[in-house]
Amino acid sequence: MNYLTPALRDALAAQYVLGTLRGPARQRFTKLMMRHESIAQATWYWEQQLNTLATHLEPVAPPASTWEKIAQRLHTSSNVQAIASPARSPRGWPKVVAMAAAVMLGVTLWLMQPPDTEKVYQQLAVMNNQQSEPVWLIKVSPEQMLITPTSQLASKNNNDYELWMLPADGSAPVSLGVIPQQGELAVKTPNLVKAERVKALAVSLEAVGGSASGAPTEVLYVASLFSVKS
Amino acid sequence: MDQEQLLPLLVATALGHKAAFASLYEHTSGQLYAITLKLLKRADLAEEALQDAYVQIWHKADSYHRGRGTVLTWMISIARYRALDSLRYHKVRPEHSFNDEIAAPDLGTLGARQPPHEKLYRCLDELESEQRQAICLAYFNGLSHTEVVKHVDSPLGTVKSWIRRGLKSLQRCLSL
DSSP states (O other): OOOOOHHHHHHHHHHHHHTOOOHHHHHHHHHHHHHOHHHHHHHHHHHHHHTTTGGGSOOOOOOTHHHHHHHHHTOOSSSOOOOOOTTTOTTOOOHHHHHHHHHHHHHHHHHHSOOOTTOOOOEEEEEEOTTSOEEEEEEEOSSEEEEEEOTTSOOOSSEEEEEEEEETTOOOOEEEEEEOSSSOEEEEOOHHHHTTOEEEEEEEEEETTSOSSSSOSEEEEEEEOEEOOO | OOHHHHHHHHHHHHTTOHHHHHHHHHHHHHHHHHHHHHHHOOHHHHHHHHHHHHHHHHHHGGGOOGGGOOHHHHHHHHHHHHHHHHHHHHTOOOTHHHHHTOOOOOGGGSSOSSOOOSHHHHHHHTSOHHHHHHHHHHHHHOOOHHHHHHHHTOOHHHHHHHHHHHHHHHHHHHHO
């Protein structure tokens, strides 16, 4: 229960933002903020008001190395790559951040769709490379699509692969997101696939993070979806 | 950069676009560094707090919404809280700095590139000068009540009351 009167709530919020609320009182206030929306809102009000003061301070350029340190901290792997400064080129980002994002997407989708050992796959697609070796296997059940790269897939450190649906009606490709270069990814089966209104699936090569334009950049693999003979 | 320019960058950051995050950093890091430097007075700690702030901004970008203020004031909150934590943790506050470096900024000459037009400044102007000075010392320099006491040479009870009543008057003025 919120036991603070509005006056006390506002006073504490103001001193929290100002920084004069300290020690155990500050910790108690932090907990209250998480518990009570009205206390959080009072704090946001003061943040918005008081922090306009700081918007008028004369900017001071941080050391040039700061950006690289931030990029490295968002990069959890040990093989640190050269990272461009934001002013010169924003593209030199570590791949692991993107991979982590892709894994996060996978985890999120996976959480939305708990695994079921009794999956019955009704449609299949196999994407081959130019040597006719399979590189991507895609299995579709009514609940989930399972996307698996094979060992023949070329690893790309500075790019991501992105999966697309090509609708049967000839409309623009629909992205299913960046797909990891190793391990299995399960995503919820899109309605378009369920309704069998997808002509084919495609995988494109994209800059890290996926297509920025919303359309595939360089399509590498295309395969039709086939029903399994029952 | 204003809200109209920063918001699309933050939205793209929330969606995982690194180029947008780099651009957001490019356009805001000078402002945030000025704040952490003024609070911490030590370049190494100020830079560390700045790094922490941007790592948090990357991870928390999707929790921003308009109720939290503008993108810039939201980012400033993150940087200030980080610097205030560091200040308490490192207890950086050498006594001599009270006289040398700490001065409540003159609101008219904050180093502003343009005269502040926000209502907040008008309301601050209406406060008693002791109230305004105590609030500015706490806000810009991160002074605690007791540290403000040493700086202005007035009893603790008086300083606490300046700040409390000053904030209350500010709120009243801002709501008019």
